[in-house]
Amino acid sequence: MKSLKYKIASLAILATVSLGCKKQFDSAVQNKNLPISGLSPALLLPNIETSMLAPAFGQDERQNQYTACNYFYYGDNRYWTGSASLSYTPLTNVVAMEGEANALAATLSKPYLALAKFFRAFYFVNMSLKVGDLPMTQALQGLKNTTPVYDTQKQIFINSLALLESANKDLGEMIAVNKITQGTYVVDSKYDFFYKGDLLKWQKAINTYRLRILISLSKKVSDADLNVKGQFASILGDAVKYPIMTSMDDNLQYIYDGVFTFYPNSSRNFGNDATRYNTGATYINLLASLKDLRVMKVAEPARGLKFDDTDFRSFVGGISGQDQSTMAALVQAGKVSLIGRHRYYETLVGENTFIVSYPEMCFNIAEAINQGWVGGNAETWYKNGIFADFGFYGVNDGANTVLFQKSGGLLGDDVSYNVNFSYNDYYNQPAVKYAGNNVDGWKQILTQKYIAFARNSGMEAYYQWRRTGVPTFSVGAGNTDNGAIPLRFQYPTNERSANAANYKAAVQSQYGGSDDIFQLMWLLK
The missing domain is CATH 1.20.120.840 (SusD-like, tetratrico peptide repeats domain)
Structure with a gap:
């Protein structure tokens, strides 16, 4: 496969950066309230990209029912009973990347701003699939707004699909210019672990991901605001405007190198x-x-x-x-x-x-x-x-x-x-x-x-x-507490305390006031 091997782990990359830049980078990653400046937006890509990975051999895999644990000391096969882990930390890095890019000339900033639109859509959709409504429009403002209002799940999907449309348009325009000028718009290949700065492969991945989102909205095909069928048809109907993956070489994937990164199952364990x-x-x-x-x-x-x-x-x-x-x-x-x-x-x-x-x-x-x-x-x-x-x-x-x-x-x-x-x-x-x-x-x-x-x-x-409902999942005493598989996660406990009023309003409007893991979110109704 031609996809870029994941050459080095994030910490190894940080070690190659000068001490001054490293301090700034650490601040960007660790403290969302500190202003930062002087970074290349490329330096924020490693954490953003690697946070997209859901490694094999974890609890997710057992809840997909591909593997099972038979030794109680090492784990179990039970579905969750509590709250979701959400992705606001990598989204904070996306915001930092946008900030650094906006300080640069347009030729330097545009590729990173286009990718940022994809990352925003990816993380917000993934979080919404877990819980439902979430702060999106007012999120990620730090101390300017510590109690953001929740967007509905429908609005999150509308916003995310619009971000992907915009990212595709931006990348298409840059790729067209690059064919003439041979490299006006570039992403630093050293820090892009997935595609090594190949903008066309990113464009294919973004449009392919958009098809996934549209399929996930299959119960909402009659919603005129979403226009699921129309969007799907537009992508498939114009391969020039909306290139999609054409082979396994285009996969958005994480590749272990056996030196700095290791497959979760290996000779080591x-x-x-x-x-x-x-x-x-x-x-x-x-x-x-x-x-x-x-x-x-x-x-x-x-x-x-x-x-x-x-x-x-x-x-x-x-x-x-x-x-x-x-x-x-x-x-x-x-x-x-x-x-x-x-x-x-x-x-x-x-x-x-x-x-x-x-x-x-x-x-x-x-x-x-x-x-x-x-x-x-x-x-x-x-x-x-x-x-x-x-x-x-x-x-x-x-x-x-x-x-x-x-x-x-x-x-x-x-x-x-x-x-x-x-x-x-x-x-x-x-x-x-x-x-x-x-x-x-x-x-x-x-x-x-x-x-x-x-x-x-x-x-x-x-x-x-x-x-x-496909395939039929196994349900029993070994993987459930009450004979049913959960249909969602609860909201994180810190959200219930730090943003209590908006949290309660969101739970009331979606789930009748009960943050219940067995209730149907809007997407499934």
Whole structure:
């Protein structure tokens, strides 16, 4: 892939900056009330960009039901009962970046101001997806306004979509000028970890992300203020004005280098984690039922089931809603598949973590066509998404090599198998072959998108389940306290005390005065 490797961690970058700049940078990051000046806006990119990452192997992943924890001392599979962690700190860095950019000439400032619009939209949408209404218009003013009024969730989405439209326009104009002048507008490649200053790739990512937001508004297609169908059609209808991702090379993704940054599963934590976390049934059992070779890339065979290692019946995940002690006993008996050791533990780099990806985009477009928002061939986009994700896992049409841990083996002690896999045979299964622009076809698109979200894209798999019910999530004593999966987070406790009047008004208008995690936000009604 051509995407920029994440070469150095944020602290390492700060160490290369002069002492004076470092002090100013630290102030910008740590104290939102201190005025700062004299920084290059590029210096603020590392924290802004890395804060976008939702790493694999965390609680989000277990709540997406891709993996599960079977060892109580290390964690559990329960959904949250309390408040959200919000992203106002990286947004403060965005404000600081805008401030520094505005002190520069237009040729130097415009690229950073365009990216800032995207970052604002990204963080505000992500926060709103967790809780609902939030301060946006009056937010980020520091001591000038410590009790900002809440914007409605609808207004947050309207504002964010407008920011993305504006960012796309700005980038398009700069790219056109650069073709003539060869570099009038640039982003410092040393500090842009994702795209190394490639403005076209940023423009593609922004428009692709906008498609994600529009799909998330599927229950609001009749709202004239949002114009969801019209916006989606405009993007797909003008590839020059609205370029979108065309391959996996365009992914907005975090790549671990194994020197300064390490995949969350790696040889460094194999001894502690390899048997205490296992695959989740919602994901693994789905792959196995479809005879999908990706299952052999991401999981170990459950040898206690007494099937051959390459028999799809050997791959069984732990049921997320199951009692944890029961799951632990099944793991110890070899009846639940552990996480694929070769892919995730034998190196320090694991796999890229997507923030916004080409396969997701393909499925979003397929869903929009299926739902009648736009014209086009949904099956083509559906197949593009499936086969692009096959490539990410190294699944070939024909001969494949798969590696598993030997029974009782240590790290690095692999057993290798040659497995033949036919794309046509896979696709022509009734459960996979696109059923058409109907409910069954829609569910197939969502199912494959869930597979492609695995260990990537933060909570997008959960948000899809919350919006559509696809796939069916496991619910039980092992992952809930009252037999239901939460539908939102509560607001942070400091918001309840520091901005009490506006907080209470927002909770009253949305949820009848109860900051209840099982209530539906506007987006889902």
